[in-house]
Amino acid sequence: MATHNETGKCGEEIAAKYLMSKGYVVLERNYRTKRAEIDIIARHKHMLVLVEVRAKQHEWFGTPEDTINHRKRARLIRNGLAYMHWKKYTGPWRVDAVCLVIDKNQNPRHVAHYENIVEC
Helix, strand or coil, rough: CHHHHHHHHHHHHHHHHHHHCCCCCCEEEEEEEEHHHHHHEEEECCEEHHHHHEEECCCCCCCHHHHCCCCHHHHHHHHHHHHHHHHHHCCCCCEEEEEEEEEECCEEEEEEEEECCCCC
């Protein structure tokens, strides 16, 4: 497996544990549509939360936050709407991001959780 894939998989695991420690209930991971994937689908209190995880090993070429551009945000909304249609979910929801920097031993050096990163 390529290093970036290992970093991504490790980042998703760290993010899921982080969210659970904050009271989130992880419902699904790596939900795929034809065009993209939702990394983590969780419930927090009364809210369905779709979580994009961005993990990097270093910040030489920018932060993980820098990789969430307008196009990625639009894709997250489309995938979220597709998921909710498929599940027939009509309640409140939002899109969050968990951004991580992971060291070479796959330990988190920095974890940041951003709530409601798109207007739904």
